Structure formats: structure tokens, C-alpha cells
Amino acid sequence: MSSFPSNLSMVARQTRYQLKYFTRVPVALFFTIILPLVMLVLFNALFGDNVIETDQGDWPVRQFYTGGLAAYTAVSATFSNLANMVPIRRDEGVLKRWRSTPLPTWVYIAGFICSAIVIAFIGAMLMLTVGVVFYDLSIEWAKMPAAAVTFLVGVGAFAALGMALASIIKTASSASAAANATILPLAFISDVFVATDGDSALTTIANIFPLKPFVNAFQDCFNPFVEAPAFDWGSLAFVAAWGLVGLGIAMKKFTWEPSGAGPRGRRAARAAATADG
Amino acid sequence: MPAIDVNDLHKHYGENRAVDGVSFHVDEGEVYALLGHNGAGKSTAVEILEGHRELTSGSVSVLGFNPAKAQREFRDRIGVVLQTSGVENEFTVREVVDLYATAYRSRRTLDEVVELVGLVEKVDERVGSLSGGQRRRVDLALGIVGRPDLLFLDEPTTGFDPSARRKSWDLIEGLCDDGVTVLLTTHYLDEAEHLADRVGVLASGKMIAEGTPAQLIEGISGTVVSFMLPDSIETADATSTFGPVLGAEVRISGRLVEATVDRATEVVHRATGWAIENGVELDSLRVARASLEDVFLQLTEQTEGEQ
Structure with missing residues (x-):
């Protein structure tokens, strides 16, 4: 009998499969890739000529938007995407079916996460390209290593947090609501859609969560007033710590059974036991 | 193994x-x-x-x-x-x-x-x-x-x-x-x-x-006798009417009357005798060996009865 395929080829195949899957769910494609691009165009049309005054000089808002929305796209491709899609697949029973196969469970999860990171990369590159072509985004190559590292830390952390949310929340409908309810209000106070004041209460709140540090660290890589190499190690460590917490929760709480089938607590257990045959 | x-x-x-x-x-x-x-x-x-x-x-x-x-x-x-x-x-x-x-x-x-x-x-x-x-x-x-x-x-x-x-x-x-x-x-x-x-x-x-x-x-004794309830008899009265006639416990589902009996010949004789006496027709009269379904019903009824 032949042996099992190598781990690498299995993860690659699962990643391709999830990517193909993603492209066939138009609503996911729209919210993850198209909507942030629409926002970029809209915000620039509305506020693009404004300037943000900094100590060193004036910073055109359009450069601020591109970096911030590219970071937001990365978050929506990882955090929102996983928190939405994983519970849907679980409710459909797809996760349970895969668990019946000899495919190692970690490979399936890895495929999900790698595909989310690929989508995040494509989305962010698309955003930056549009920024460069239409909105005078300045690319300084000396800062690109920082941009790449910041991006990787961010997508890793937000993918872990997406899996954590998918693990805590059992049904697909409530997971989707929870993902939006957490990320959208946070985006408003995290310099994604509007620049916030340096020392307001909202900023203090925003700084507790990982979105603002990630967005700011990524924006800095495209901010002409920040000197190369533009690494913000403090923010990166903070975002990574959030990611590790998310990873811990996901590993402890992740379930493969559709909601309702996995008995939790006595009443649920009784209901489940009566419902099945 | x-x-x-x-x-x-x-x-x-x-x-x-x-x-x-x-x-x-x-x-x-x-x-x-x-x-x-x-x-x-x-x-x-x-x-x-x-x-x-x-x-x-x-x-x-x-x-x-x-x-x-x-x-x-x-x-x-x-x-x-x-x-x-x-x-x-x-x-x-x-x-x-x-x-x-x-x-x-x-x-x-x-x-x-x-x-x-x-x-x-x-x-x-x-x-x-x-x-x-x-x-x-x-x-x-x-x-x-x-x-x-x-x-x-x-x-x-x-x-x-x-x-x-x-x-x-x-x-x-x-x-x-x-x-x-x-x-x-x-x-x-x-x-x-x-x-x-x-x-x-x-x-x-x-x-x-x-x-x-x-x-x-095999394990279940008996033969199943069944027929459709005559129109002249109400469903509510079916058990009290046919119980004594058949001399067995009667099961009613819809208008189907069923009983699992040991001596089918006798039971059928009594049932047809009753029908002729009362001038009614027993539609779809059937005598059949117990099926797995009957086994199942008997077994599960016993178990549920014990609890």
C-alpha cells in the first residue's frame, strides 16, 4: 500500500481547495476584497484632499487611507473570514466529515488559515497597488521589510483570533454577527476610516485591542514622516500576544461537531440524546 | 478477530x-x-x-x-x-x-x-x-x-x-x-x-x-391476522368489538385491525363467523406470518411497558 502524502503537499492542496471555495462564495469575496476597495475610492473622493498635520509636516489623507484600509483588508480576510466561514462549515457538517477521513485535523485547519493569509495578501497588494497608481502612495523600499513583518504578525494574530471566535461561538449565524460587532466599531476608533485624536478616551479603549496597534504599525510603513526601517516592535509584540491568547482559546475550545450535536451541560445533553437515534 | x-x-x-x-x-x-x-x-x-x-x-x-x-x-x-x-x-x-x-x-x-x-x-x-x-x-x-x-x-x-x-x-x-x-x-x-x-x-x-x-x-410466536374495520363500526369501538371475537389483543392503526395470534385457523373462523352473522364484509382479510416489524413492535412495547 502506498504511503500517505507528505504534510507539505497536503497543506498546499487544502489551501488551494479553500481558496477555490472562497472564490465560489460571492458574498465572502465581496466583503473581504471588494468592499474595502470601494471604501478606499469613496473616502478618497470625499476626504482625499484633506491633510493630517503632524509634527514634521502635512500628511495627505489619501496615504493614510491606503495603509489603514490595506491593514483592514488583511484583518477582514483573516479574522472576519475565518470567524464566518469556519462555523458555517461546522454547521453544514463539513468539518465533521473531514474529521472522519484520515486527513490529520491540523492539516485541515492549516489549509483554512493559509488560504486566509493568501487572501489577505492578495487583498492588501491590490489595495496598495490602487493606492500607488491613483492616490500618490509613496513606497519607500527601506521600510518594506517592516511592512512585510508587520503584515505577517498581523495576519497570524488575527487568523488565530478568528479561530478563537469560531471556537467560542457555536452557531454560524451568531458567529457572523459577533465578528462584525467586534471588528466594525473597533475599526472606527482604530484609524481605519477616520483619524482619531491622540489622547481621547476612545484612543485609550482602542489601544487595549490589537486592531489599532496593527493598523498604526502598518500605516507607519507608508508614512513619509516615519524614518526607515519603521519597525514598531512594541506594537508587534502587543499584537502577537493577542494572537497567542487567541491561539490558546482556539486550541482549547475548538469543536468539529455541528452546534447542538455536541452536548454541553445537562439540558443540552438531554436534548441531544433524545434528538439523535 | x-x-x-x-x-x-x-x-x-x-x-x-x-x-x-x-x-x-x-x-x-x-x-x-x-x-x-x-x-x-x-x-x-x-x-x-x-x-x-x-x-x-x-x-x-x-x-x-x-x-x-x-x-x-x-x-x-x-x-x-x-x-x-x-x-x-x-x-x-x-x-x-x-x-x-x-x-x-x-x-x-x-x-x-x-x-x-x-x-x-x-x-x-x-x-x-x-x-x-x-x-x-x-x-x-x-x-x-x-x-x-x-x-x-x-x-x-x-x-x-x-x-x-x-x-x-x-x-x-x-x-x-x-x-x-x-x-x-x-x-x-x-x-x-x-x-x-x-x-x-x-x-x-x-x-x-x-x-x-x-x-x-421465528422467536416471536404467532401469525398476524388483519382486516379493514367495517364502516358500521366506529374506530373507538373497534377494540371492544373485536377483542372478544378474536380472543387476542387488537392493534388499530388507521382503519386497519391487527392481532398477533397463536391459532390462526380458529381465530379466522371466529372472525368470519362473526362477519356473516352481522352481515358485514371484512375487507382485505389477511393471514400472514409475523414480519420483522411485528417482532420489533412487540419487543419495543414490552421494553417500554417494563419501564
Whole structure:
């Protein structure tokens, strides 16, 4: 009998499969890739000529938007995407079916996460390209290593947090609501859609969560007033710590059974036991 | 060594004993059916054997493995058709079969699989566009794509129309001819009677009877006498009217009157005598050997009566 395929080829195949899957769910494609691009165009049309005054000089808002929305796209491709899609697949029973196969469970999860990171990369590159072509985004190559590292830390952390949310929340409908309810209000106070004041209460709140540090660290890589190499190690460590917490929760709480089938607590257990045959 | 060996299996959820001390074994190449009402514990027991749930106590061995450990080598040798089916709806039949095949070491080709389950014409259609019965065949296709030695079929034909069920039976029989061991759960008696070499009857988490379909039917004494309730008699009065006439306990379902009796000749004589005397016709009068269904009804009524 032949042996099992190598781990690498299995993860690659699962990643391709999830990517193909993603492209066939138009609503996911729209919210993850198209909507942030629409926002970029809209915000620039509305506020693009404004300037943000900094100590060193004036910073055109359009450069601020591109970096911030590219970071937001990365978050929506990882955090929102996983928190939405994983519970849907679980409710459909797809996760349970895969668990019946000899495919190692970690490979399936890895495929999900790698595909989310690929989508995040494509989305962010698309955003930056549009920024460069239409909105005078300045690319300084000396800062690109920082941009790449910041991006990787961010997508890793937000993918872990997406899996954590998918693990805590059992049904697909409530997971989707929870993902939006957490990320959208946070985006408003995290310099994604509007620049916030340096020392307001909202900023203090925003700084507790990982979105603002990630967005700011990524924006800095495209901010002409920040000197190369533009690494913000403090923010990166903070975002990574959030990611590790998310990873811990996901590993402890992740379930493969559709909601309702996995008995939790006595009443649920009784209901489940009566419902099945 | 049997393919499946279950000893004093328990699965409790708090006070609820979903599986309450079940023992049975399934030999290699055998088709074994677990029969029972919804909630009898069939799926719970099967999911423990598949490695989806952990047991409370007792021991199980499946192909020599402990399914709770869920090793890859174990999953490589089993095929699972779950009751709650989930397939990637956005993919075509070809794509899902190819995709799931890659998880296994030994695989059937796409052509072979769609031929076996009868989906040749649908191979390039998306799973989401298929009918319920066709989707169930996709489940079956994914269950057999890895050439399993042991196939779990959890209520494979629930919700099928009669002709689709016949076709599925033919298909399952075809697989069994290959020497695959099958553990089937069903609440259709005709399905168990048709497919299974041996049947275990579950009620309230306990195994209340086990044997070949013929043995189970032998084990129950009696012949079933049945006829349609004459129009002149109200359903409410059926038991009081025919109980004394037949001299047996009467079961009424709709307008069908049924009784399981020991001495059928006598009973039929009394019934027809009563009918002639009263000038009524007993439509669809039938005398038949007890079926597995009667066995099942008798057994489960006894068990429920004891509780």
C-alpha cells in the first residue's frame, strides 16, 4: 500500500481547495476584497484632499487611507473570514466529515488559515497597488521589510483570533454577527476610516485591542514622516500576544461537531440524546 | 478477530443513559444492522465506534483499534456515511470526490465511484444543485472512495422515496459482495430485513434482541391476522368489538385491525363467523406470518411497558 502524502503537499492542496471555495462564495469575496476597495475610492473622493498635520509636516489623507484600509483588508480576510466561514462549515457538517477521513485535523485547519493569509495578501497588494497608481502612495523600499513583518504578525494574530471566535461561538449565524460587532466599531476608533485624536478616551479603549496597534504599525510603513526601517516592535509584540491568547482559546475550545450535536451541560445533553437515534 | 467488538458499552449524559450496557460483535464481511426508534441510542453507539464520541464505560474494538484514539491508520480503513451530511455545496461531484480521495492511501478512481453510486450523469454538477437523494449518494460516494474495509452507514435511506431506496439497497448489496463489513443503522425494518445478515434491536439504550432476521421472526410466536374495520363500526369501538371475537389483543392503526395470534385457523373462523352473522364484509382479510416489524413492535412495547 502506498504511503500517505507528505504534510507539505497536503497543506498546499487544502489551501488551494479553500481558496477555490472562497472564490465560489460571492458574498465572502465581496466583503473581504471588494468592499474595502470601494471604501478606499469613496473616502478618497470625499476626504482625499484633506491633510493630517503632524509634527514634521502635512500628511495627505489619501496615504493614510491606503495603509489603514490595506491593514483592514488583511484583518477582514483573516479574522472576519475565518470567524464566518469556519462555523458555517461546522454547521453544514463539513468539518465533521473531514474529521472522519484520515486527513490529520491540523492539516485541515492549516489549509483554512493559509488560504486566509493568501487572501489577505492578495487583498492588501491590490489595495496598495490602487493606492500607488491613483492616490500618490509613496513606497519607500527601506521600510518594506517592516511592512512585510508587520503584515505577517498581523495576519497570524488575527487568523488565530478568528479561530478563537469560531471556537467560542457555536452557531454560524451568531458567529457572523459577533465578528462584525467586534471588528466594525473597533475599526472606527482604530484609524481605519477616520483619524482619531491622540489622547481621547476612545484612543485609550482602542489601544487595549490589537486592531489599532496593527493598523498604526502598518500605516507607519507608508508614512513619509516615519524614518526607515519603521519597525514598531512594541506594537508587534502587543499584537502577537493577542494572537497567542487567541491561539490558546482556539486550541482549547475548538469543536468539529455541528452546534447542538455536541452536548454541553445537562439540558443540552438531554436534548441531544433524545434528538439523535 | 471480529471487525467490531463491543462489550458492555455505556454512554451517559448526566442522568440520561443514551447507551446502557450494549454488547455485540460484527464479523468480517458481515452486514450488521442496528435497529431502533429515534432516540434508541443507535447513532450514539455508532458515533463512538467511528471515534466521534467518547464512551463512558465498557470497551470497543474496531478493526483492532481503539476508535477514541482515532489514529490515521484507523480512519484510512473505515468509511463513514454520517446522518447529518455536510458536503461542499459549491463544488462539483467530480471535485469533492477527487478532493476527499486524496486523504486516503488506497483510492477508488472517480469513474469507479460515480459508476457505483449512480452519479455518472451528475459528475460535473455542483453538489448544491442536486436533489436530496442524489446528495445522499454523494455521501455514499465519499464513504467508499477510500476503499474501506469497514463501512458505517447511519440511516442511509432516510427520506428516500421507495424506488430510490431500492436502488440504494442494490448499491449497498453490491458493496457487500466485495467483502466489505457494514454496520448499518436504520429504523426501517424492511431495510434491515433486506440487507442485514444479523440484526440487533435497540430500545432505550439497551439491546433487547439479536439474531438473523429469520431467527428474530421465528422467536416471536404467532401469525398476524388483519382486516379493514367495517364502516358500521366506529374506530373507538373497534377494540371492544373485536377483542372478544378474536380472543387476542387488537392493534388499530388507521382503519386497519391487527392481532398477533397463536391459532390462526380458529381465530379466522371466529372472525368470519362473526362477519356473516352481522352481515358485514371484512375487507382485505389477511393471514400472514409475523414480519420483522411485528417482532420489533412487540419487543419495543414490552421494553417500554417494563419501564
